[in-house]
Amino acid sequence: xxFFVEVVTGNGMTTWPTISVHEKSLxxxxxxxxxxxxxxxxxxxxxGKRADEYENLLQxxxxxxxxxxxxxxxxxxTAESESALASWLNGEGEQVLAELDPDPTDELFTxxxxxxxxxxxxxxxxxxxxxxxxxxxxxxxxxxxDLANDQIxxxxxxxxxxxxxxxxxxxxxxxxxxxxxxxxxxxxFERQLHHQKMLAIKNFAYGASHEINNxxxxxxxxxxxxxxxxxxxxxxxxxxxxxxxxxxASSMIADLMVFAQPPSLTLEPVSIRQLVTQATLEMSxxxxxxxxxxxxxxxxxxxxxxxxKACLEIFKIVxxxxxxxxxxxxxxxxWQVDDTRVxxxxxxxxxxxxxxxxxxxxxxxxxxxxxxRGIGFGLTKAWRVMQLHHGDITVSNLVDGVATRLQFVKxx
Numbered sequence: 001x002x003f004f005v006e007v008v009t010g011n012g013m014t015t016w017p018t019i020s021v022h023e024k025s026l027x028x029x030x031x032x033x034x035x036x037x038x039x040x041x042x043x044x045x046x047x048g049k050r051a052d053e054y055e056n057l058l059q060x061x062x063x064x065x066x067x068x069x070x071x072x073x074x075x076x077x078t079a080e081s082e083s084a085l086a087s088w089l090n091g092e093g094e095q096v097l098a099e100l101d102p103d104p105t106d107e108l109f110t111x112x113x114x115x116x117x118x119x120x121x122x123x124x125x126x127x128x129x130x131x132x133x134x135x136x137x138x139x140x141x142x143x144x145x146d147l148a149n150d151q152i153x154x155x156x157x158x159x160x161x162x163x164x165x166x167x168x169x170x171x172x173x174x175x176x177x178x179x180x181x182x183x184x185x186x187x188x189f190e191r192q193l194h195h196q197k198m199l200a201i202k203n204f205a206y207g208a209s210h211e212i213n214n215x216x217x218x219x220x221x222x223x224x225x226x227x228x229x230x231x232x233x234x235x236x237x238x239x240x241x242x243x244x245x246x247x248x249a250s251s252m253i254a255d256l257m258v259f260a261q262p263p264s265l266t267l268e269p270v271s272i273r274q275l276v277t278q279a280t281l282e283m284s285x286x287x288x289x290x291x292x293x294x295x296x297x298x299x300x301x302x303x304x305x306x307x308x309k310a311c312l313e314i315f316k317i318v319x320x321x322x323x324x325x326x327x328x329x330x331x332x333x334x335w336q337v338d339d340t341r342v343x344x345x346x347x348x349x350x351x352x353x354x355x356x357x358x359x360x361x362x363x364x365x366x367x368x369x370x371x372x373r374g375i376g377f378g379l380t381k382a383w384r385v386m387q388l389h390h391g392d393i394t395v396s397n398l399v400d401g402v403a404t405r406l407q408f409v410k411x412x
Contacts, residue, residue, distance in 0.1 A: 015113045025111045028066060037057055062124045087338055121152055209256075258381055293329070319331060325350025340409070345403055352402055
């Protein structure tokens, strides 16, 4: 179903809520097609796929671009490109815009949309002549704004007044906010549910470390003593198996303690290329015998705030997760860098995770081995360590595989 917008203000023009750019109060017009695309983006695309759509929209609608950039600047966020602004919009920005008052009662004077549109035409003309983005111009402190180019102004006015060649319900700015809020309610519930799960793991880990580790230590000790005096080869093998399994259970309890008693990490600047290269080198002993290729994209190096040892362990967990899903194929590692973060993507062409299981891949002891992918406790531990890095980790399916994305804080 297609949507179109018809938001009418007192002077007959459609506008976004008032913003301030270069100490000017602006009421910028709304392109009908822009609000249509925003509503469809929220309804049809999940969070992981929205950034590209937002970037495309920011590149085609300078009114919306200036408005979003001004909202970001008001909150201390700086972006130098449409891509960086789209990343902000796809995260914190959605919540910021969802909470805006579409009709503030404390506004004593609403800017004239036509005058505001004229100033935006000057911004677009200036950016075009100088060869840089409108976004960077908005964030500039004292820019010299040229006169508007008549051709650019005519094009923007035609876009502003153009309708959509489709029928559908009338959608307002407030309606878009309702759709955005509804989407975020689901997301907020999922975050709270996950938080409660992790809290339950923490409480369980405390109990398990005291109530289970002691019996396990006793079993291990007795099995070791019996092995020493046992002469029958078959019985020695059985006792050794008991000891091994007791050690395995004890190791699981130790892993759980990362929730109850998180390790003390030292976050310092570390090269992302160095970490990725070291991880692939150490995991090659597992990939080479299986004929699995590991490929590192030729991305620009960047420094992240990280505990090198803990971060290396995360990468190895994710790579092992990919290995478990593959009989042959390739594991690719790449990263993207923006103003504040580094997003690392580790993808493989193994068996995709069933859609109904994607929401629980970080749950402890979850295993998708029946579907061809062994996860176990590894991703749960990786999630916790990423939280300690003030970052995030997500897993999603590709057309022919799975991608794990790790978001790190970029080192200044």
